[in-house]
Amino acid sequence: MRKSKILLRYDLRHYIKLAGLTLREDSSCQHKGQKRISKSGRMKLRALLFRVMMRMMRKQ
Numbered sequence: 001m002r003k004s005k006i007l008l009r010y011d012l013r014h015y016i017k018l019a020g021l022t023l024r025e026d027s028s029c030q031h032k033g034q035k036r037i038s039k040s041g042r043m044k045l046r047a048l049l050f051r052v053m054m055r056m057m058r059k060q
Helices: 002-009 012-019 043-059
Strands: 023-026 034-037
Touching: 012 043
Parallel strands: none
Antiparallel strands: 023 034
């Protein structure tokens, strides 16, 4: 019960940032204004989310 209260305390933006899924602009001479995910968060969380999404897509 306590964990669920802790999880509900944060909003979706917090979890996106925690996973490193925020967008950052990749600007250089070759890449003007392209956006990519920052990958600055937790790598294992991103990998878990990827595996879950792949399973969900396979079942559709």
